[in-house]
Amino acid sequence: MRPNxxxxxxxxxxEEDFVINIGPQHPSTHGVLHLKVKLQGETVLDVQPHLGxxxxxxxxxxxxxxxxxxxxxxxxxxxxxxxxxxxxxxxAVEQGMALAIPERAKVIRILMxxxxxxxxxxxxxxxxxxxxxxxxxxxxxxxxxxxxxDIFEESCGARLTMNYNVPGGVMYDIHPNFQKRVHTFLVNFxxxxxxxxxxxxxxxxxxxxxxxxxxISAEDAISYGCTGPVARGSGVSCDMRKWFPYDxxxxxxxxxxxETGGDCFSRYMVRVREMYESVKIIEQYIDNxxxxxxxxxxxxxxxxxxxxxYSRVETARGELGVYIISDGSMKPYRVKFRSPNFSNLxxxxxxxxxxxxxxxxxxxxxxxxxxxxxxx
Amino acid sequence: MLLEFVxxxxxxxxxxxxxxxxxxxxxxxxxxxxxxxxxxxxxxxxGVLQAVADVLKLLLKEGITPQASDKFLFNFAPFIVMVVxxxxxxxxxxxxxxxxxxxxxxxxxISAVSSISVIGILMAGWASNSKYSLLGAMRSGAQIVxxxxxxxxxxxxxxxxAGSMSLGDIVESQRTGWWIFKGHIPAIIAFVxxxxxxxxxxxxxxxxMAEAESELTAGFHTEYTGMRFAMFFMAEYVNMFTxxxxxxxxxxxxxxxxxxxxxxxxxxxxxxxxSVVWFFGKTFFLIFVIMWFRWTFPRLRIDQxxxxxxxxxxxxxxxxxxxxxxxxxxxxxx
Amino acid sequence: xxxxxLKTFITAQVPEAIFEETQYLNITVPAExxxxxAKHLRTDSSAEFDYLICVTGVDxxxxxxxxxxxxxxxxxxxxxxxxxxxxxxxxKVDTVSDIWRTAEFHEREVFDxxxxxxxxxxxxxxxxxxxxxxxxxRKDYVDDVTIVQL
Numbered sequence: 131m132r133p134n135x136x137x138x139x140x141x142x143x144x145e146e147d148f149v150i151n152i153g154p155q156h157p158s159t160h161g162v163l164h165l166k167v168k169l170q171g172e173t174v175l176d177v178q179p180h181l182g183x184x185x186x187x188x189x190x191x192x193x194x195x196x197x198x199x200x201x202x203x204x205x206x207x208x209x210x211x212x213x214x215x216x217x218x219x220x221x222a223v224e225q226g227m228a229l230a231i232p233e234r235a236k237v238i239r240i241l242m243x244x245x246x247x248x249x250x251x252x253x254x255x256x257x258x259x260x261x262x263x264x265x266x267x268x269x270x271x272x273x274x275x276x277x278x279x280d281i282f283e284e285s286c287g288a289r290l291t292m293n294y295n296v297p298g299g300v301m302y303d304i305h306p307n308f309q310k311r312v313h314t315f316l317v318n319f320x321x322x323x324x325x326x327x328x329x330x331x332x333x334x335x336x337x338x339x340x341x342x343x344x345x346i347s348a349e350d351a352i353s354y355g356c357t358g359p360v361a362r363g364s365g366v367s368c369d370m371r372k373w374f375p376y377d378x379x380x381x382x383x384x385x386x387x388x389e390t391g392g393d394c395f396s397r398y399m400v401r402v403r404e405m406y407e408s409v410k411i412i413e414q415y416i417d418n419x420x421x422x423x424x425x426x427x428x429x430x431x432x433x434x435x436x437x438x439x440y441s442r443v444e445t446a447r448g449e450l451g452v453y454i455i456s457d458g459s460m461k462p463y464r465v466k467f468r469s470p471n472f473s474n475l476x477x478x479x480x481x482x483x484x485x486x487x488x489x490x491x492x493x494x495x496x497x498x499x500x501x502x503x504x505x506x
Numbered sequence: 507m508l509l510e511f512v513x514x515x516x517x518x519x520x521x522x523x524x525x526x527x528x529x530x531x532x533x534x535x536x537x538x539x540x541x542x543x544x545x546x547x548x549x550x551x552x553g554v555l556q557a558v559a560d561v562l563k564l565l566l567k568e569g570i571t572p573q574a575s576d577k578f579l580f581n582f583a584p585f586i587v588m589v590v591x592x593x594x595x596x597x598x599x600x601x602x603x604x605x606x607x608x609x610x611x612x613x614x615x616i617s618a619v620s621s622i623s624v625i626g627i628l629m630a631g632w633a634s635n636s637k638y639s640l641l642g643a644m645r646s647g648a649q650i651v652x653x654x655x656x657x658x659x660x661x662x663x664x665x666x667x668a669g670s671m672s673l674g675d676i677v678e679s680q681r682t683g684w685w686i687f688k689g690h691i692p693a694i695i696a697f698v699x700x701x702x703x704x705x706x707x708x709x710x711x712x713x714x715m716a717e718a719e720s721e722l723t724a725g726f727h728t729e730y731t732g733m734r735f736a737m738f739f740m741a742e743y744v745n746m747f748t749x750x751x752x753x754x755x756x757x758x759x760x761x762x763x764x765x766x767x768x769x770x771x772x773x774x775x776x777x778x779x780x781s782v783v784w785f786f787g788k789t790f791f792l793i794f795v796i797m798w799f800r801w802t803f804p805r806l807r808i809d810q811x812x813x814x815x816x817x818x819x820x821x822x823x824x825x826x827x828x829x830x831x832x833x834x835x836x837x838x839x840x
Numbered sequence: 841x842x843x844x845x846l847k848t849f850i851t852a853q854v855p856e857a858i859f860e861e862t863q864y865l866n867i868t869v870p871a872e873x874x875x876x877x878a879k880h881l882r883t884d885s886s887a888e889f890d891y892l893i894c895v896t897g898v899d900x901x902x903x904x905x906x907x908x909x910x911x912x913x914x915x916x917x918x919x920x921x922x923x924x925x926x927x928x929x930x931x932k933v934d935t936v937s938d939i940w941r942t943a944e945f946h947e948r949e950v951f952d953x954x955x956x957x958x959x960x961x962x963x964x965x966x967x968x969x970x971x972x973x974x975x976x977x978r979k980d981y982v983d984d985v986t987i988v989q990l
Binding site for chain 3: 181182185187189190194225350352353354355356366367368373437438439440442449451453455464466468472473475476480505
């Protein structure tokens with residue numbers, strides 16, 4: 131990366147700006163993100179995100195649906211961690227109902243969350259390779275993801291937008307095959323994980339594309355409100371599973387992954403190492419699913435008392451907050467989603483200015499942006 | 507003379523199309539092999555007709571010329587690239603006695619002609635009047651001009667060893683063993699540099715800066731459709747064949763069978779395999795290696811690409827050249 | 841700090857602050873004193889709210905409200921700051937984007953959906969919609985085409 135004075139010099143120069151529009155349809159924006167990028171040759175001088183191409187007004191739609199129904203809309207926000215989105219909403223509603231969920235439901239939620247996290251990270255890993263010009267990782271990542279999707283399909287009936295959580299627990303009990311299939315998955319996945327390192331992590335070209343690129347310091351990461359692997363790559367501890375444990379994560383034994391580099395490679399390593407941690411959590415619970423109800427008894431019509439309820443969940447991309455303001459009726463008065471990608475995106479300009487176009491692509495890939503989560 | 511010209515021209519055209527179809531199929535199958543999947547398997551037995559179907563589709567597609575483009579240059583650019591790719595095939599000896607034109611400066615001719623293709627690419631990028639195309643073309647220009655040097659220098663190593671620029675003579679000089687075995691370490695270094703620089707000149711991954719689909723959508727051919735796009739595509743594959751054929755000829759003996767010094771009985775057994783099999787076997791092996799690169803490596807960044815050339819490959823090739831000059835003068839080679 | 845300590849801390853700064861304890865400590869402050877309080881909460885070492893988690897706009901029909909969720913990584917406490925704006929036509933509140941840079945985007949979102957203006961904001965443009973659009977998350981927003989009134 132060039133020194134800062136040189137960038138300022140370029141910014142001040144009176145030459146005509148070379149502005150290109152990356153997106154809304156572009157292979158590396160993973161959706162319909164539109165970036166206006168000002169260039170000097172290959173060097174990025176300014177990045178302006180333009181949002182709203184797929185804004186569906188989920189917050190407004192939530193105001194028109196009941197407490198049971200609005201949860202399903204949230205699967206469409208960050209569709210790669212649909213289960214965690216649903217969980218955050220269910221938790222906010224349960225908090226309002228002052229409802230304790232059964233132990234079995236808690237464990238099922240943890241298992242599903244961690245499987246979702248692995249599925250999300252494998253997809254991210256493949257897409258990262260694709261963004262850097264290596265096509266093969268995409269298929270390797272999807273090979274393992276597909277197995278998780280099959281597990282989901284069996285238990286939840288859906289592969290991507292699972293809608294498995296309801297206020298009070300989960301919708302159905304797990305499929306009888308669930309444990310067996312997760313065990314086979316774990317065996318295969320642990321065998322496959324070293325391949326991930328062989329294909330990308332150790333590659334010289336990959337490391338030179340990643341190391342020292344898109345650096346964000348811990349202070350800046352905090353100031354920009356970054357959460358999840360983006361902040362943890364800068365050494366900021368922010369894992370909600372550790373900070374404010376929810377739904378049985380108190381008992382889970384795992385390490386919060388922290389890397390101190392703050393560059394793309396650190397963010398990459400955080401996610402790769404998180405997959406190992408997720409495997410650890412799944413192994414811990416898969417044989418210890420307690421017997422009992424999978425759902426607490428609730429009334430058909432859920433009404434929340436007047437008040438405000440806030441729940442926080444660690445999704446695959448960072449902290450998701452669900453803020454419900456209730457006026458005592460069947461429908462929420464106001465629902466606000468604090469989506470992790472939205473805050474992470476705001477740091478993009480800070481990271482990308484001064485780098486090359488290729489760096490911008492690498493930074494976007496390691497931010498792991500999911501655009502529907504930003505546009506909501 | 508004229509009849510000869512027409513026959514050879516038709517053969518080259520036919521071969522180019524045939525090669526492109528074979529390479530598209532091969533690339534798809536190699537990619538599938540690398541990516542734990544099956545690859546094309548529906549059109550024809552084992553999907554062999556898939557590439558034919560692709561070509562047919564591209565032929566029938568509408569060729570769109572953007573309104574704001576420079577129409578003449580826009581339509582002219584693919585022809586330059588294609589013609590240059592075909593011209594470079596002229597001095598390559600495909601088999602014993604099968605050579606279009608054994609020019610006495612064959613090696614020089616190939617490196618001269620193949621660098622014209624950058625003009626076609628720059629033309630395409632400029633005439634498209636698209637910023638992505640322009641960026642892609644500029645990248646490609648910088649890249650081909652710089653990697654031309656290393657490729658040229660590594661070729662000179664073999665020229666020095668063989669003492670001739672004619673490809674026919676170079677093949678003949680390998681009757682007692684291929685240069686990669688006879689030429690000591692300098693030949694091996696030159697071979698490695700040649701493959702790297704050749705891949706870069708082809709604009710193929712990990713050096714596909716000019717296309718870089720995740721950065722520039724499709725680089726210099728973003729605005730091209732239909733047959734004109736297909737010409738760029740075909741030219742890339744024909745160029746790939748040329749580079750690999752030159753690599754095989756210079757370093758791996760071309761059509762010359764595997765000979766070990768004056769071990770006559772062994773050499774006779776090897777001679778039973780037809781020379782055309784030797785040539786295409788070696789060429790396809792190199793093509794497979796280049797495809798292997800593409801499907802495993804991530805792409806370099808433009809500044810890293812130029813750093814690699816100017817700071818590493820160039821000095822190494824220069825030093826290598828001096829070394830080989832010393833070897834030739836002292837007659838240390840076999 | 842505990843909630844009680846936080847209360848005394850904030851009362852020292854803004855005497856007219858209204859407290860409410862639910863899940864977190866809720867503090868309603870007047871708009872003109874909001875910025876100085878926010879700055880103080882960020883910089884004072886005994887409070888040190890370094891994470892601005894979330895900025896929410898709320899339409900209470902008679903007034904508008906901006907809700908800030910703040911978290912301190914050092915002290916592990918969370919508070920909710922609320923600013924009530926009675927002017928519905930031209931609601932204004934000071935920006936905190938110079939204290940927490942993440943606020944720049946969050947405030948643009950609130951501006952886009954509620955029409956609340958943030959003074960001194962570096963780049964206050966609509967985030968999702970074009971400039972002629974109404975403010976869709978306000979309760980009096982009418983859309984005859986896409987919103988079905990039941």
